[in-house]
Amino acid sequence: MGQWTFFNHDFLKEEDTKLHFRDLSIQRGYGVFDFFKVINSVPIFLEEHLNRFYFSASQMRLEVHYSKEELKQIIYELLKKNNQTDTGVRITLTGGYSTDGYQISNPNLIIALHSLSFPAPDQFEKGVKLITYEYQRQLAQVKTIDYLMGIWLQSIIKQNNADDVLYHQKEMVSECPRSNFFIVSQNGVLITPSKNILNGVMRSKIIEVAKANFKVEERDLFVDEIKTAREAFITSTTKTILPVKQIDNYMFSSSRPITSVVFRKVLEVQQNFINSTSR
Amino acid sequence: MGQWTFFNHDFLKEEDTKLHFRDLSIQRGYGVFDFFKVINSVPIFLEEHLNRFYFSASQMRLEVHYSKEELKQIIYELLKKNNQTDTGVRITLTGGYSTDGYQISNPNLIIALHSLSFPAPDQFEKGVKLITYEYQRQLAQVKTIDYLMGIWLQSIIKQNNADDVLYHQKEMVSECPRSNFFIVSQNGVLITPSKNILNGVMRSKIIEVAKANFKVEERDLFVDEIKTAREAFITSTTKTILPVKQIDNYMFSSSRPITSVVFRKVLEVQQNFINSTSR
Helix, strand or coil: CCCEECCEEEEEEHHHCEEEEEEEHHHHHEEEEEEEEEEEECCCCHHHHHHHHHHHHCCCCCCCCCCHHHHHHHHHHHHHHHCCCCEEEEEECCCCCCCCCCCCCCEEEEEEEEEECCCCCHHHHCCEEEEECCCCCCCCCEEECHHHHHHHHHHHHHHHHCCCEEEEECCEECCCEEEEEECCCCCCCCECCCCCCCCCCHHHHHHHHCCCCCCCCEECCCCHCCCCCCCCEEEEEECCCEEEEEEEEEEECCCHHHHHHHHHHHHHHHHCCCCCCCC | CCCCCEEEEEEEEEEHHHEEECCCHHHHCEEEEEEEEECCEEEEEHHHHHHHHHHHHHHHHCCCCCCCHHHHHHHHHHHHHHHHCCEEEEEECCCCCCCCCCCCCCEEEEEEEEEECCCCCCHHHHEEEEEEECCCCCCCCCCCCCCCHHHCCCHHHCCCCCCEEEEECCCCCCCCEEEEEEEECCCCCCECCCCCHHHHHHHHHHHHHHHCCCCCCEEEEEHHCCCCCCCCEEEEECEEEEEEECCCCCCCCCCCHHHHHHHHHHHHHHHHHHHHHHC
């Protein structure tokens, strides 16, 4: 590919960007990251993603050697060097080269482009099928690199002809491995879990946008209740909004008036952000 | 250090043993490993460690490209090349270079020496202090690289002047992050949790050894019960057996007759293994 990455202090060729095997990510799965999309050279909601990145790092006691402004400059320079206007960017911070394989060390920082895989154009119409699964992500508010369960569950998802899994603990719903979750109740209220979740940047934007038109509740939400909902959707940086057509055996109507309004509104917010930030 | 490692198909210098940042261990914390000690050039209980390694790999759908016999030959050659008679050996198998950063790919295999850190000589006399913490390791029977919680808890362990943490879920005790757990009841029965644990090789050896002299129960064990026990100890490859002096506020007697017998017996088993395997 010959793309550039940023590694600790230097711009490197992607193929040369490697971690020694004693890094704590490889030894102990210890690290954090964040991921945002770039459209028309504009990193979307960069401020929010960087804030969360610093929060994640601090929760995991990993030092970031750059200020937010410095990271932004590095990101802009990386995009320029790669001559990319539309891409995903991932910032990864690992536990570093640990002498005893257990203590946190001087973190390794990698900033790299990742091609964006948006949902297929007809996916919004078709919707996704979720299956519920009892599991709670550890340190849920921290964007750690721990996707062990999400990846391990791929085969069960496939066996059930599903697209993704919806985690719950003792029937209390949290999120999907890489998305937040919303329902629209029969009387038109948007409800999304408030606890034991990652605070998705897209989730926050959607709550903000939806509040202008609908009642929105962030609160405990149980499996029973989602199976009475009128609409349901999942949200993430790459998906923005994807309607849910089915959860376990419960089928949602293919008419999704409220999801459609919220989707249109959040795309507007995103477009306004691009227009106002372009330079 | 200039030591040799084995990486996929080749013996490499340790400093050249690196993973590209797109490996699924770095991106998603996805990988397994096993670890055993080598004494007088004898890899201790190698068969059991390799069996567990293959079990872990298969549970995580990671293909091992070598048979057990081939792995053994590689390990013996690695020890010889490094001219090491006493060391730790770690076999790590990761999710590989994933194209989309989520699907399992062709695994990367790393076999490397890790210096053994045995407990200090007076640690057996002193014993360790544990604090209980509610947490359940995901895929507990699989030796994954996920030690996120164990490492994250280090600061809480320190704050409590403790040496390690003992996991429980709803008061049901499982294990420490890197050790199995036993108690000796007031009437001299050894009890160790049977569920939601890693099947430690040392744990199995100890159960086997102890059964000759004592009653041993593998069963559910609750926080309440451990705080009535006469003795308690933790077990692992490097620790063999370490007595517990305190759990939360509960103090154990410094007289540990049964722990001492079991410890002496398991050291004998280990020595017999070395004597009978040396060549």
